[in-house]
Amino acid sequence: MKAFHHPDEAQHAPQFFLMRGTVRANFEVPARAASLRAGLDALGLKPEETKPAPREALLKIHTPEYLDFLEHAHAEWAAMPEAGAEIVPNIHPTPEMLAQSSRPAGHVISRAGAHTADAACPIGAGTWQASIGAAGCALAAADVAAKGGMAYALCRPPGHHAYAGRAGGHCYINNSALAAQRLRDAGAQRVAVLDIDSHHGNGTQGIFWDRPDVLTVSIHGDPSRYYPWYVGFAEEKGAANLNLPQPFGTSDEGWLAALDTAIAAIRQFKPDALVVPLGFDASEFEPLAALKVTEEGFKRAGHAIGRLKLPTAICQEGGYNVDLLGTLLQRFLTGFGEAR
Ligand code: ZN
Numbered sequence: 346m347k348a349f350h351h352p353d354e355a356q357h358a359p360q361f362f363l364m365r366g367t368v369r370a371n372f373e374v375p376a377r378a379a380s381l382r383a384g385l386d387a388l389g390l391k392p393e394e395t396k397p398a399p400r401e402a403l404l405k406i407h408t409p410e411y412l413d414f415l416e417h418a419h420a421e422w423a424a425m426p427e428a429g430a431e432i433v434p435n436i437h438p439t440p441e442m443l444a445q446s447s448r449p450a451g452h453v454i455s456r457a458g459a460h461t462a463d464a465a466c467p468i469g470a471g472t473w474q475a476s477i478g479a480a481g482c483a484l485a486a487a488d489v490a491a492k493g494g495m496a497y498a499l500c501r502p503p504g505h506h507a508y509a510g511r512a513g514g515h516c517y518i519n520n521s522a523l524a525a526q527r528l529r530d531a532g533a534q535r536v537a538v539l540d541i542d543s544h545h546g547n548g549t550q551g552i553f554w555d556r557p558d559v560l561t562v563s564i565h566g567d568p569s570r571y572y573p574w575y576v577g578f579a580e581e582k583g584a585a586n587l588n589l590p591q592p593f594g595t596s597d598e599g600w601l602a603a604l605d606t607a608i609a610a611i612r613q614f615k616p617d618a619l620v621v622p623l624g625f626d627a628s629e630f631e632p633l634a635a636l637k638v639t640e641e642g643f644k645r646a647g648h649a650i651g652r653l654k655l656p657t658a659i660c661q662e663g664g665y666n667v668d669l670l671g672t673l674l675q676r677f678l679t680g681f682g683e684a685r
Contacts, residue, residue, distance in 0.1 A: 346682060348385050349485045350392035350499040351478030354378050356471025357502055359515075361433050363464040371467065372632065372665045373515040378501045381661060384671030385499070388678055392499055398480035398523065405526045406519055406552060411510040414460045415517060416473045421453040423470070431467035434458040462506070462513030462573075476502055476517040483520035484527050486658035490618050491531035495657040495685070497623075497678065498524070503662040505546040505622045506573065514544065514572060515663065521622040522552045524658040525559050533617035537655075538562065539607055541646060542624025542662040543636050545577025545588065549622065554583035560614045562587045562607045564600065566627075566635030585614070593635050597642035600627060604649055611653065619655040625664025625673040632665050643673050644680035651684030 355375045362371040385392055403412055422432045434457035438447055450456075457468075482498035489496035498520065505521055506514035525536045538553070540546035540563040553559040561583075567590045568577035579588050587610050589603045611619070625643070627636040638646075650657075659681075664670050 346390060346678065347489050347494065347496040348390045348392040348499065349395045349482040349496065350378070350382065351395055351397065351482055353397070353471070353474045353478035354501040357469065357475030358471070359431060359467045359469060361431050361464070361467040373502060374667070375501070376667045377665070377670055378499060380667050380670040381499050381674050382671070384674035387671065387675050393485070395481040395485040397474070397477035398484055398518070402484055402523060402527070403477070403480060403518065405530070406509060406522045408510040411460050414456050415468070415476065415512070418453050418456060419468055419470050419472065422457070425453070431469045432457050433464055433467050434461055437461070460511055462511050465514050466512040466517060468512070472517060479504070480518045480520055480523055483524040483658065483660045486660065487524035487527035490656040490658040491528055491533070493656050497659045498661060500661045503624070504660065505540055505542060505549050505662050506544070507548040508551045513548065516548060519548050519552060521546070521620050521660045521662070522549050524660055525553070525620045528618045528620070528658070529558060534558065535560070535614060535616045536618050536620060537611045537614055537616035538620045538622065539611060539650065540564070540622040540662070541604070541627065542622055543627040543631065544572050544624070544663060545590070546622055547573045547576045550576070550581070550583065550586050554586070557584040560585040560587070560611065560616065562589070562610060564589045564591065564603045564607055566590070567592055571635050591636060594637055596629070596637040597639055597645070600636060600638050600642060601645055601649070604646055608649060608653060616655060619653060619657045621650060621657060621659040622662045623659050623677065624662035625670055628664065628666060628669060628673060630666050630669055640673060640676050644676040647677040647680030648684045651681040654685065
C-alpha cells in the first residue's frame with residue numbers, strides 16, 4: 346500500500362459555513378489531515394509528496410471556464426470594496442433564468458454564483474493551490490492502481506460533490522473522478538467507483554452520468570433529510586450508477602448489508618479497477634451524524650472491499666470528527682490489507 350499527501354493542503358483553511366441560517370466555523374479544516382496522517386503513521390505508512398495535478402489532467406473532468414474561475418477568482422473578489430476573506434456567492438442562477446438562455450456575466454459575483462452549488466464551498470486565497478495538490482494525490486494513487494497496485498490519497502479538500510463546472514459541499518476538484526478517468530486513460534476498460542462517504546457522491550454521479558464505462562455506486566444517508574438534498578435517491582438511473590440511500594440511524598448491520606449489495610453490483614459490472622471515495626462521516630461519532638457506523642464497521646468495510654482484489658485507488662472524502670479520523674483510517678486500511 347502506498348499513500349500520497351501534498352502539504353499545500355494546509356493553504357485551504359475555510360472559515361465560512363452556513364447552517365440553519367447561522368454562520369458557524371467551517372469544519373473542513375487542516376487538522377483533519379493531521380489526524381489522518383497520524384493514522385497512516387500508526388500503520389507505518391509514510392505518505393509520499395506528489396506534484397500538483399497539471400491542467401491537462403484537470404480538463405479531462407472539469408470545464409476550462411470553471412478551472413479559470415477557481416484559479417483566478419479570489420484575486421478579483423479580494424479587490425472588491427468591503428469583500429469578505431472568502432468567495433461565498435449571494436445568488437445562483439435559477440432554472441427560470443437558465444431557461445431564458447441566461448449565462449454568467451464576466452463579473453466575479455456572477456461567475457461565483459454559476460460555479461458554486463451552495464454556501465459550503467468558500468474559496469479562499471489558498472483554495473486553488475490546495476485543490477490541485479489534492480488532485481495530484483488522486484492521480485498518483487490512480488497511477489499505482491493502473492499498474493495493478495493499491496494506494497491511498499490523503500485528499501484535502503475532498504472532491505465528490507464537485508461537478509464538471511461547479512464546486513459544492515467542501516469540494517472543488519473531483520479527485521475520485523480524476524482517478525477514475527486516469528485509470529480509463531491508462532487502459533482499464535471499465536472502472537467502478539464505490540463511494541462510502543455518508544453523503545451521496547453527487548458530483549461523481551453527475552460527471553459520469555452518461556458513461557457506461559464508469560459505474561458509480563454510492564451508499565449514503567437518505568437525501569430527503571440530508572445533504573445534497575436533491576439527488577442521491579434510489580430511482581436515479583444514469584448509464585451506470587447505483588444509489589443505496591440508508592435511513593437515518595443505520596448502524597453496522599444495515600450499512601454493511603448495503604455494502605454487500607454494492608459489491609455484488611460491482612462484481613457484475615466486471616471492472617478492471619476500483620476507486621473508493623472514502624469518507625468517515627458515516628461514523629456514529631460524526632458531528633452531523635446521519636448514520637451510526639462503528640470503528641469495527643469501518644474495518645469490516647475495508648475487508649469486504651479488499652476482497653474484491655481489484656487494483657484500487659482510495660481517495661479521502663469527508664469525515665469531520667477530527668479526534669477520530671486517524672483511528673478510522675487505520676481500521677479501514679487494516680481491514681482492507683487483511684483481505685488482500
Ligand atoms: Zn460527506
